[in-house]
Amino acid sequence: MKKPDEISFCVQCGTPVRQEEKFGKIRPVCPSCGWVYFSDPKVAVAVVILEDDRVLLVRRVNPPHKGEWTLPAGFMDSGESIPEAAQRECREETGLEIKITELLDVFSGREHEHGSDILLIYRGEITGGVLKSGDDADQAEFFSMNSLPPLAFAATRITLQNIIKENR
Numbered sequence: 001m002k003k004p005d006e007i008s009f010c011v012q013c014g015t016p017v018r019q020e021e022k023f024g025k026i027r028p029v030c031p032s033c034g035w036v037y038f039s040d041p042k043v044a045v046a047v048v049i050l051e052d053d054r055v056l057l058v059r060r061v062n063p064p065h066k067g068e069w070t071l072p073a074g075f076m077d078s079g080e081s082i083p084e085a086a087q088r089e090c091r092e093e094t095g096l097e098i099k100i101t102e103l104l105d106v107f108s109g110r111e112h113e114h115g116s117d118i119l120l121i122y123r124g125e126i127t128g129g130v131l132k133s134g135d136d137a138d139q140a141e142f143f144s145m146n147s148l149p150p151l152a153f154a155a156t157r158i159t160l161q162n163i164i165k166e167n168r
């Protein structure tokens with residue numbers, strides 16, 4: 001199976017690319033026009049929404065960790081601001097409108113093959129909408145911090161543990 005960053009053809013001239021060492025790393029290179037493919041880091045944003053001592057989580061419909069729970073989150077589109085990306089992901093996965101209020105944490109490094117290189121965790125507050133799961137989540141629910149469901153990612157677990165520890 002192809003990795004998301006793998007490409008087969010030059011985007012400039014359509015020639016099949018070759019894997020060659022360029023700028024210290026093996027990269028797809030076009031033997032015809034010399035175009036080099038640089039994969040950009042992927043940026044994702046996740047939102048912690050608390051109501052009293054309960055946190056909003058969504059259940060994943062996609063692997064990895066299908067059926068486990070995580071924070072509303074997703075990749076940023078190029079050209080999108082952080083608030084726009086956070087608001088869009090919350091709307092798609094939970095039906096809720098939010099504003100982001102505070103940067104809680106930043107994680108770097110891919111946790112899995114299809115994950116982000118940079119993950120920004122924000123605190124959000126609900127400003128409208130009706131709770132309803134959608135997109136790549138089949139359930140969206142508030143959980144007491146004392147009885148969390150199986151969590152999908154280390155970044156989710158660490159974020160929630162820090163919130164419990166700091167009681168914020």
Ligand SMILES: [Zn+2]
Nearest residue numbers: 010013030033
């Ligand atoms: Zn080319």
